[in-house]
Amino acid sequence: xxxxxxxxxxxxxxxxxxxxxxxxxxxxxxxxxxxxxxxxxxxxxxxxxxxxxxxxxxxxxxxxxxxxxxxxxxxxxxxxxxxxxxxxxxxxxxxxxxxxxxxxxxxxxxxxxxxxxxxxxxxxxxxxxxxxxxxxxxxxxxxxxxxxxxxxxxxxxxxxxxxxxxxxxxxxxxxxxxxxxxxxxxxxxxxxxxxxxxxxxxxxxxxxxxxxxxxxxxxxxxxxxxxxxxxxxxxxxxxxxxxxxxxxxxxxxxxxxxxxxxxxxxxxxxxxxxxxxxxxxxxxxxxxxxxxxxxxxxxxxxxxxxxxxxxxxxxxxxxxxxxxxxxxxxxxxxxxxxxxxxxxxxxxxxxxxxxxxxxxxxxxxxxxxxxxxxxxxxxxxxxxxxxxxxxxxxxxxxxxxxxxxxxxxxxxxxxxxxxxxxxxxxxxxxxxxxxxxxxxxxxxxxxxxxxxxxxxxxxxxxxxxxxxxxxxxxxxxxxxxxxxxxxxxxxxxxxxxxxxxxxxxxxxxxxxxxxxxxxxxxxxxxxxxxxxxxxxxxxxxxxxxxxxxxxxxxxxxxxxxxxxxxxxxxxxxxx
Amino acid sequence: xxxxxxxxxxxxxxxxxxxxxxxxxxxxxxxxxxxxxxxxxxxxxxxxxxxxxxxxxxxxxxxxxxxxxxxxxxxxxxxxxxxxxxxxxxxxxxxxxxxxxxxxxxxxxxxxxxxxxxxxxxxxxxxxxxxxxxxxxxxxxxxxxxxxxxxxxxxxxxxxxxxxxxxxxxxxxxxxxxxxxxxxxxxxxxxxxxxxxxxxxxxx
Numbered sequence: 001x002x003x004x005x006x007x008x009x010x011x012x013x014x015x016x017x018x019x020x021x022x023x024x025x026x027x028x029x030x031x032x033x034x035x036x037x038x039x040x041x042x043x044x045x046x047x048x049x050x051x052x053x054x055x056x057x058x059x060x061x062x063x064x065x066x067x068x069x070x071x072x073x074x075x076x077x078x079x080x081x082x083x084x085x086x087x088x089x090x091x092x093x094x095x096x097x098x099x100x101x102x103x104x105x106x107x108x109x110x111x112x113x114x115x116x117x118x119x120x121x122x123x124x125x126x127x128x129x130x131x132x133x134x135x136x137x138x139x140x141x142x143x144x145x146x147x148x149x150x151x152x153x154x155x156x157x158x159x160x161x162x163x164x165x166x167x168x169x170x171x172x173x174x175x176x177x178x179x180x181x182x183x184x185x186x187x188x189x190x191x192x193x194x195x196x197x198x199x200x201x202x203x204x205x206x207x208x209x210x211x212x213x214x215x216x217x218x219x220x221x222x223x224x225x226x227x228x229x230x231x232x233x234x235x236x237x238x239x240x241x242x243x244x245x246x247x248x249x250x251x252x253x254x255x256x257x258x259x260x261x262x263x264x265x266x267x268x269x270x271x272x273x274x275x276x277x278x279x280x281x282x283x284x285x286x287x288x289x290x291x292x293x294x295x296x297x298x299x300x301x302x303x304x305x306x307x308x309x310x311x312x313x314x315x316x317x318x319x320x321x322x323x324x325x326x327x328x329x330x331x332x333x334x335x336x337x338x339x340x341x342x343x344x345x346x347x348x349x350x351x352x353x354x355x356x357x358x359x360x361x362x363x364x365x366x367x368x369x370x371x372x373x374x375x376x377x378x379x380x381x382x383x384x385x386x387x388x389x390x391x392x393x394x395x396x397x398x399x400x401x402x403x404x405x406x407x408x409x410x411x412x413x414x415x416x417x418x419x420x421x422x423x424x425x426x427x428x429x430x431x432x433x434x435x436x437x438x439x440x441x442x443x444x445x446x447x448x449x450x451x452x453x454x455x456x457x458x459x460x461x462x463x464x465x466x467x468x469x470x471x472x473x474x475x476x477x478x479x480x481x482x483x484x485x486x487x488x489x490x491x492x493x494x495x496x497x498x499x500x501x502x503x504x505x506x507x508x509x510x511x512x513x514x515x516x517x518x519x520x521x522x523x524x525x526x527x528x529x530x531x532x533x534x535x536x537x538x539x540x541x542x543x544x545x546x547x548x549x550x551x552x553x554x555x556x557x558x559x560x561x562x563x564x565x566x567x568x569x570x571x572x573x574x575x
Numbered sequence: 576x577x578x579x580x581x582x583x584x585x586x587x588x589x590x591x592x593x594x595x596x597x598x599x600x601x602x603x604x605x606x607x608x609x610x611x612x613x614x615x616x617x618x619x620x621x622x623x624x625x626x627x628x629x630x631x632x633x634x635x636x637x638x639x640x641x642x643x644x645x646x647x648x649x650x651x652x653x654x655x656x657x658x659x660x661x662x663x664x665x666x667x668x669x670x671x672x673x674x675x676x677x678x679x680x681x682x683x684x685x686x687x688x689x690x691x692x693x694x695x696x697x698x699x700x701x702x703x704x705x706x707x708x709x710x711x712x713x714x715x716x717x718x719x720x721x722x723x724x725x726x727x728x729x730x731x732x733x734x735x736x737x738x739x740x741x742x743x744x745x746x747x748x749x750x751x752x753x754x755x756x757x758x759x760x761x762x763x764x765x766x767x768x769x770x771x772x773x774x775x776x777x778x779x
Contacts, residue, residue: 007757045593053585054578072583080587126668139595143587171586178590183598190602191609197630199616200599200606205667206616208625210633211640211769218631218666220616224606225599242669245712247630248616253759309705313682317689319702319722324752326722327760331709332681333671336644336718339760360712363673370676462675484673565677574679 001307002322005341009299012260012345013292019265024272024284030180031153031173031273042179049175060166063516066154067509069170070147074114074505077143081136082110085128094129095204096219101127104493111497113137115504116144116386118230118237118356118479119496121488125219125240130202137237138226142182145233145266148388149177151508152270155392156277158515159416162523167515177388181266182232189228189262197251198224223248231262234386236356236479244346244359245335256342256359263355267384270391278416282534287394290539294383294546295352298372303344305369306330312569330369333361344369351376352383353390356479363458363466363482367566370465371558373480377472378558379550380435386477392511398533399428399514401545405531415533417523424514431510436553438475438499443468443557451491457484460575461568465561470496475503619766627766632717634664635769638695638734641719641727643765644706645688647672648714664715672710685709698729718762721750735776745771 029036035043050057061069085101088094101109105121112119113136124133150173157168194200199220206218223239227249230237244250250259268288275284307329309320322328327339334343343360350357351373362373376383382394398415403425406413413420446452446467455470456463466482473480474496481487487496532538568575606614617629627633632643648670650662662668674681688708693699704722724746732739749768752761 004753004757011757049586049589052589053582055582055586069579069583072579073587076580076583076587080584080591123668123670134599135591135595138599139591142594143590146590171582175586175590178594183593186598187602191605194602194606194610194613197613197617200603200614201616202603203615206618206625206628208618208627208633210627211766211773212635212637214634216627216631216633216664216666218616218618218628219669222599222603224614225602229594229598240669240713242671242713242715245671246669247632247713247715247717251617251630253754257758310676313676313685314705314708315686315689317703318685318705318708320705323722324761325725326704326706326720328705330676331705331711332674332676333710333712335712335716336706336720336762337716337759342759358712361671361673364671364676364681366676457673458675458678460675460677462677466675482673483671484675565675569677573677574682575675575677 001303005303008341009296009345012257013296015257016261016264016268019261020268021272023265023269025276027181027269027273028276030176032277036180038180038184046175046179053171055171057169057172060169062165063167063512066167066170067512070151070508070512071505073143073147073174077140078110078114081113081140082106084132084136085109088129088132091129091131093131093202095202096129098127098129104490105488108493108497111500112479113140113235113237114144115477115500116148116233116235116354116389117474117477117500118235119474119481119500120237120479121493121496123241124238125221130221133226133239134222138229141226141229141233141235141237142178145182145235145387146174146177148386149181149270150174150388151511152388152391153177155395155511155515156274158518159278159418161519163521164519167512167519182229185232185266186225186228189232189258190224192258193224193227193255196255198227198255199248200224228262230357231259231355232266234263234267234353234355236350238357244357245361250359253337253342256338256346259357260345260349263353263357264349264384266387267353267390270388274391280416283416286534286539286542287398290542291382291384291394293539294379294543295348298348298352298376298383299345302348302365302369302372303341305366306340306344308366310366310569312572312574330366333364335359347373348376350480351478352381352385354381354386354477356473358480361483362469362480363484367562367569370482371562374465374469374472374562375550375558377469377476377478378439378554379546380432381476381478382546389477396428396431396511397546398542399424400432400549401538401542402531402533404545405541409531411529414524414530417525418518418521419524424517427510427514427517431507432549434503434506435475438502439468439472440553440557442495442499443471445495446471446492449491451489452495455486455489455492457486458575461561461565462575464557465565468557468561471499474499477504619770621770626770629764629767630717631666632664632715633766635765638730640769640772641724641731641765644716644719645708645710646714647710666715669713669715671712671714696727696730698733699726700729701726717764717766719765721746721761721763724750724763724768731772735772745775
């Protein structure tokens with residue numbers, strides 16, 4: 001670890017917060033249906049879409065209708081994307097002549113992009129045509145993120161209402177998120193990325209004659225437009241197989257900083273918007289502080305572990321010290337221009353959110369370094385989290401926290417003036433239980449079923465880590481991987497797709513049910529017995545609840561995976 | 576139910592046109608107008624021929640060139656389409672080793688690389704920097720660390736018949752420090768440095 005590395009971490013937090021605050025103010029206006037400076041251009045487009053689709057924007061929905069609309073639009077998108085992949089060999093914009101995608105891989109990929117996971121059992125440049133990347137991947141990067149945002153907005157709105165049956169109109173929330181938040185940010189971001197060197201073309205792959213006379217085929221494509229939304233929408237599906245480690249996806253240290261900010265900023269801005277919409281910024285500050293603290297700890301641990309290198313593998317003759325002349329540390333699977341600090345920052349940020357893009361290969365991290373992204377997944381991706389999904393996941397944990405605090409003092413828990421009664425707490429627990437249920441059951445099957453085992457390439461405890469990481473990543477809708485895990489088999493394509501769909505929709509539906517229940521409640525003014533949900537005591541309690549829930553559930557498997565591996569490595573034994 | 580499904584499909588189609596066609600096409604137009612070189616992949620030409628991209632690493636094995644980092648990229652085996660064989664710096668199939676940190680195979684690869692580097696660079700004056708013995712994340716890393724260039728410097732100088740001081744100056748010219756003095760790591764672009772070497776040789 002060195003001063004430049006630590007300074008870069010500090011710069012990230014300052015820049016992120018400086019951007020998230022104004023963005024949050026803007027988003028609050030968007031979600032409350034107010035006009036913004038973008039309305040001049042986007043307003044007519046918005047109204048045009050409503051007209052063509054027959055959507056009545058002021059017609060509000062009961063939570064069941066809202067949830068049904070979420071499922072319908074996801075289903076429609078998934079079917080369309082499946083069809084595009086199966087037919088890409090017949091469709092235009094396929095200069096590399098990619099074949100039709102196999103049915104199981106197409107199902108897995110359609111589920112993956114619909115659920116904002118972007119788990120990739122394929123290499124982009126060797127499988128998908130330009131048209132598929134645009135109409136499939138890029139579109140879902142927008143719509144799945146807009147869907148997540150809509151759900152968070154519905155939940156926030158529920159807190160502000162009294163005795164009302166409806167929670168808003170899904171189509172309006174989603175289309176406004178798409179048009180006013182994602183699209184303008186993506187346009188600006190894509191242009192900056194091109195300036196820094198990311199390609200944006202429809203050229204055929206270039207054949208270069210190298211200086212030593214060999215041939216090098218260099219993949220091209222409309223990369224920048226997809227890269228921008230891949231990060232802003234916390235999607236993470238790379239245009240290329242190597243994702244944001246690829247110099248065409250992340251060419252400079254500056255793009256790396258911007259990409260990390262990009263994948264955090266909307267989720268961070270949503271917390272700010274939450275404070276504005278409930279008219280109590282202190283509540284938002286508490287949640288923001290909890291998220292930022294957990295992110296900082298994750299980055300710190302990962303950076304420390306990776307900077308220490310891997311003596312059992314590198315031996316005494318290799319210099320792993322970091323300096324102005326060399327990055328040092330554990331450089332397997334990492335890029336020189338990023339070095340250790342930026343790889344650790346990216347790994348923690350991409351798994352704290354539901355992004356799953358990588359700029360370094362998590363599979364080759366040291367056991368403790370690789371445990372950080374794994375733990376971030378296991379905590380439920382509430383460290384800023386996926387666009388929308390992170391905030392509503394965090395609010396679920398807040399409900400559990402006030403419930404536990406209520407038990408301690410023997411009062412009915414309340415949050416933001418809403419009494420948390422049996423129904424809400426049960427639904428919150430239901431949405432939390434989905435995650436360990438899927439990860440542990442499907443993860444266990446992945447290490448015992450004969451059809452599943454061949455996907456695991458690492459021997460010893462690391463093999464378990466690969467399988468658990470895969471199912472944690474899929475269920476949490478993250479999409480990053482311990483890449484040695486070769487999941488492109490009939491079994492894993494199907495099981496991972498189910499994990500992704502379950503992890504998305506089995507959480508969304510109870511969350512919307514909570515929103516419905518909350519909107520129907522009265523708002524009680526705070527009294528002397530109300531447990532304050534701002535301030536450091538609450539922040540500490542909230543973090544403890546998140547860590548205890550995640551820790552109790554997953555400690556055994558972490559002990560058998562990365563912890564055993566670290567101890568073995570320290571003893572010098574390899575597998 | 577049917578009305579909802581129709582609304583969903585229509586909305587998806589509208590958003591597909593906006594996000595999947597209008598947005599990438601507009602971005603392509605803007606990129607072409609503002610940054611044409613970058614938009615087309617930052618390609619480098621010599622004598623009218625594309626020799627690579629400044630952003631994409633390529634293989635160098637000869638003694639007169641600085642060598643890049645190991646690359647774990649693969650390609651389809653021409654003899655058996657179901658198999659992948661090693662193909663370093665395959666820019667049509669990026670990727671890493673994804674080797675576990677506790678893998679015997681990784682330790683073996685590293686040991687082999689150390690032995691090869693030591694045999695190629697008997698006159699190296701500094702310890703082997705870690706980036707030279709590890710495969711990058713993309714398999715296409717265009718850069719090495721300044722220490723990795725320093726390590727290879729005596730070999731390249733000898734093979735080219737250049738003075739080490741001259742070569743050192745050239746390497747320094749092609750060393751990029753941290754962006755704004757703080758972001759990222761110092762690095763040397765291997766293709767740019769080797770092109771400059773060839774250019775210098777052509778002048779003499």
